[in-house]
Amino acid sequence: MSLWSICVSFLLVLNGFAILNERRFLARYGWGYDTMHNLPSTSFKGQVIGMLHACTYARVPLIFLNTVVIAVKLVFG
Numbered sequence: 001m002s003l004w005s006i007c008v009s010f011l012l013v014l015n016g017f018a019i020l021n022e023r024r025f026l027a028r029y030g031w032g033y034d035t036m037h038n039l040p041s042t043s044f045k046g047q048v049i050g051m052l053h054a055c056t057y058a059r060v061p062l063i064f065l066n067t068v069v070i071a072v073k074l075v076f077g
Contacts, residue, residue, distance in 0.1 A: 008069055011062070011065055011066065011069060014055060014058065014062060015062060015066070017051070017052055017055040018055045018056060018058060018059050018062055020052060020055075020056075022052075022053075022056070026049075026052065031045070031048070031049055031052070032049070033049060033053045035049065
């Protein structure tokens with residue numbers, strides 16, 4: 001296990017968080033951004049909701065990082 005594989009694993013987890021649909025999936029279970037206004041921002045649930053909401057705005061950098069990872073995998077195997 002190398003640093004590269006840890007970074008790729010982290011990128012895959014971020015990709016998974018970025019594709020979660022807030023209205024169809026997260027709000028159904030009470031993890032939508034609208035429920036964060038009722039929680040203190042220091043609670044665990046508030047922190048997770050904030051992170052999930054921030055990951056949706058990271059889609060453009062994720063596209064770039066995925067392209068870099070694909071190119072490196074194609075060149076170096």
